[in-house]
Amino acid sequence: MPELPEVETLRADLEREIRGCRFAEVAVAQHRMTRGQEPQTIQRRLEGQLVESIGRRGKCLLIHLGSRDTLLLHRGMSGNLYLQLPSDPIGPHQRLAIELNDGRLLTLHDPRGFGELQVLTPAELEERCARLGPEPLGPDFTPEYVSRRFAGRAAPIKALLLDQRIVAGLGNIYVDESLWAARLYPGRPAGGVNESEAALLTEQIGLVLNQAIMWRGTTFSAARDLYRRDGNHGDRLGIFHRAICPRCGNPVAQTRIAGRGTSYCPVCQR
DNA sequence: CGCGAGACCTGATAGC
DNA sequence: TGCTATCAGGTCTCGC
Numbered sequence: 001m002p003e004l005p006e007v008e009t010l011r012a013d014l015e016r017e018i019r020g021c022r023f024a025e026v027a028v029a030q031h032r033m034t035r036g037q038e039p040q041t042i043q044r045r046l047e048g049q050l051v052e053s054i055g056r057r058g059k060c061l062l063i064h065l066g067s068r069d070t071l072l073l074h075r076g077m078s079g080n081l082y083l084q085l086p087s088d089p090i091g092p093h094q095r096l097a098i099e100l101n102d103g104r105l106l107t108l109h110d111p112r113g114f115g116e117l118q119v120l121t122p123a124e125l126e127e128r129c130a131r132l133g134p135e136p137l138g139p140d141f142t143p144e145y146v147s148r149r150f151a152g153r154a155a156p157i158k159a160l161l162l163d164q165r166i167v168a169g170l171g172n173i174y175v176d177e178s179l180w181a182a183r184l185y186p187g188r189p190a191g192g193v194n195e196s197e198a199a200l201l202t203e204q205i206g207l208v209l210n211q212a213i214m215w216r217g218t219t220f221s222a223a224r225d226l227y228r229r230d231g232n233h234g235d236r237l238g239i240f241h242r243a244i245c246p247r248c249g250n251p252v253a254q255t256r257i258a259g260r261g262t263s264y265c266p267v268c269q270r
Numbered sequence: 271c272g273c274g275a276g277a278c279c280t281g282a283t284a285g286c
Numbered sequence: 287t288g289c290t291a292t293c294a295g296g297t298c299t300c301g302c
Contacts, residue, residue: 002295002296003295003296006295032278059296074296074297075296076279076296076297077279077280077294077295077296077297078279078280078281078294078295078296093280111279111280111281112278112279112280112281112294112296113278113279113280114278114279114296114297115296116297153272153273154272154273155272155273155274159273159274162296164296164297171295171296172294172295172296173295174295218295219295220294220295240295258274259274259275259276260295260296261293261294261295
């Protein structure tokens with residue numbers, strides 16, 4: 001569920017909170033989200049390490065350590081990272097607990113377990129990130145790039161925007177939001193998008209993401225930030241899960257496109 | 271290769 | 287109230 005803005009909010013909070021801290025005791029649960037890495041190995045490589053900086057690539061949170069290893073965390077559909085006191089209760093799906101040298105506790109909870117939790121060397125990290133397309137807020141995500149990747153593709157625009165190899169960090173909410181902002185019908189074959197439409201789409205993706213980051217992301221149901229608080233962007237969504245299009249006042253269509261629940265305005269988005 | 275469907279999980283909610 | 291069915295913001299793999 002967390003997409004780029006939610007991970008970016010987390011990154012910025014962690015940068016403020018734990019940069020320069022040292023990891024003390026670490027506990028990792030045996031789970032497929034470690035992709036075969038042994039919990040003991042992860043613990044050993046984390047314990048005693050200095051947190052040098054916090055990064056992000058697409059939806060992956062990257063905690064860079066003094067050893068040059070990186071702790072990669074992907075929140076999947078239901079992962080939440082909390083900063084808490086050791087006295088706070090342990091949830092049933094806690095996958096990771098890191099005690100910091102100042103006594104605070106950083107924990108990862110992921111009920112559905114679709115997330116990812118790994119320690120990577122610089123080479124492994126590079127390989128992992130090479131699977132991802134450009135950052136939608138970075139210099140490589142241009143209208144020309146979008147046009148090139150869309151060219152000749154019969155799949156719906158929405159399917160390509162959800163593909164992390166095309167662009168890294170968009171998920172269901174922000175794809176719908178961006179397509180609404182750019183007035184594009186999500187089901188349109190991507191190959192039919194012309195240059196000016198690609199330019200508008202590229203621009204709107206940037207605006208939508210930056211606005212969401214400004215409001216600390218969108219958080220439905222159980223998804224929270226580092227402090228277990230909701231993001232503030234939920235009320236400001238233009239189309240996603242809305243009943244009425246704020247632009248034209250017509251009813252929003254809820255349907256299924258690219259295998260995902262999709263909100264769009266049948267009047268605004270042709 | 272491109273595309274769509276299904277699988278992987280648990281929990282919240284809707285409907286009976 | 288309590289049971290069952292359905293759905294969820296993500297990815298991966300498989301078969302056509």
